[in-house]
Amino acid sequence: MTEVHASCAGLPDKRQVAASFSRAAASYDAVAELQRRVGTQLLMRLPPALAPQRWVDLGSGTGHFTRLLGERFADGQGLAVDIAEGMLQHARSLGGAVHFIAGDAEALPLQAACVDLLFSSLALQWCGDFARVLAEAQRVLRPGGVLGFSSLCVGTLQELRDSWQTVDGFVHVNRFRHFEDYQRLCAASDLRVLSLQREAQVLHFPDLRSLTRSLKDIGAHNLNPGRPDGLTSRARIAALLAAYERYRDADGLPVTYQVVYGVLRKPH
Numbered sequence: 001m002t003e004v005h006a007s008c009a010g011l012p013d014k015r016q017v018a019a020s021f022s023r024a025a026a027s028y029d030a031v032a033e034l035q036r037r038v039g040t041q042l043l044m045r046l047p048p049a050l051a052p053q054r055w056v057d058l059g060s061g062t063g064h065f066t067r068l069l070g071e072r073f074a075d076g077q078g079l080a081v082d083i084a085e086g087m088l089q090h091a092r093s094l095g096g097a098v099h100f101i102a103g104d105a106e107a108l109p110l111q112a113a114c115v116d117l118l119f120s121s122l123a124l125q126w127c128g129d130f131a132r133v134l135a136e137a138q139r140v141l142r143p144g145g146v147l148g149f150s151s152l153c154v155g156t157l158q159e160l161r162d163s164w165q166t167v168d169g170f171v172h173v174n175r176f177r178h179f180e181d182y183q184r185l186c187a188a189s190d191l192r193v194l195s196l197q198r199e200a201q202v203l204h205f206p207d208l209r210s211l212t213r214s215l216k217d218i219g220a221h222n223l224n225p226g227r228p229d230g231l232t233s234r235a236r237i238a239a240l241l242a243a244y245e246r247y248r249d250a251d252g253l254p255v256t257y258q259v260v261y262g263v264l265r266k267p268h
């Protein structure tokens with residue numbers, strides 16, 4: 001049977017359309033999968049007997065965990081806080097919390113001592129001043145209140161970092177805080193550390209393009225080859241592809257995320 005390669009009557013080649021959607025589906029699923037896995041892990045790490053009167057989903061994004069928190073703590077009042085109005089709009093339409101508020105984790109738009117649980121999954125890697133985040137958590141939590149967070153640390157995207165290193169010797173990957181910085185800053189805060197751990201999560205992608213496209217959703221944007229200066233030549237991209245291919249295994253191209261899980265309590 002003869003395969004049809006050309007597009008007909010101005011329609012795009014269906015095989016290209018299918019391939020493009022397949023690549024996108026794989027990366028979307030993988031990204032959502034990481035967020036779901038990590039947030040679910042964080043939920044499981046919260047102290048078992050929590051019954052917050054008021055809880056906050058900080059950096060709530062599309063509100064997946066806002067809705068889960070709403071179900072789990074149905075007797076409490078839920079607030080979703082995110083710095084991105086577009087995310088809040090999306091989350092608001094799906095419910096789960098009483099209020100959806102625009103705000104920054106480094107300057108929370110909340111009164112002192114009014115929150116029993118501050119939950120934050122994969123948002124705080126965006127915050128440059130983590131000590132400030134902890135100070136804000138300490139301020140808004142009631143005595144005995146809990147901060148549970150997940151974030152990313154050094155070691156995240158190591159394969160991409162090392163691949164670029166072999167191409168031109170430069171670091172093209174966003175810098176993440178060291179796990180030891182999380183340890184130091186949490187220990188120096190006025191919150192008591194109940195647990196603080198690092199765990200690797202590995203995702204797989206069919207190719208480098210789908211891999212880099214997924215990164216911005218995780219808080220590692222501007223990593224695409226050639227951004228932001230647009231100077232990346234075809235030769236450098238080809239070298240990057242070749243370097244990254246060395247990591248390929250039976251499941252595809254691996255991307256390692258080093259996830260930090262922290263649970264801290266404000267002393268009575």
Ligand SMILES: C[S@@+](CC[C@H](N)C(=O)[O-])C[C@H]1O[C@@H](n2cnc3c(N)ncnc32)[C@H](O)[C@@H]1O
Nearest residue numbers: 035059060061082083084087104105121123126
């Ligand atoms: C990767 S998404 C995670 C969303 C959600 N927590 C989840 O796990 O599905 C990160 C979210 O953090 C928000 N964010 C980034 N920096 C923030 C900040 N300084 N304060 C509050 N939210 C922030 C982003 O707008 C985005 O919605």
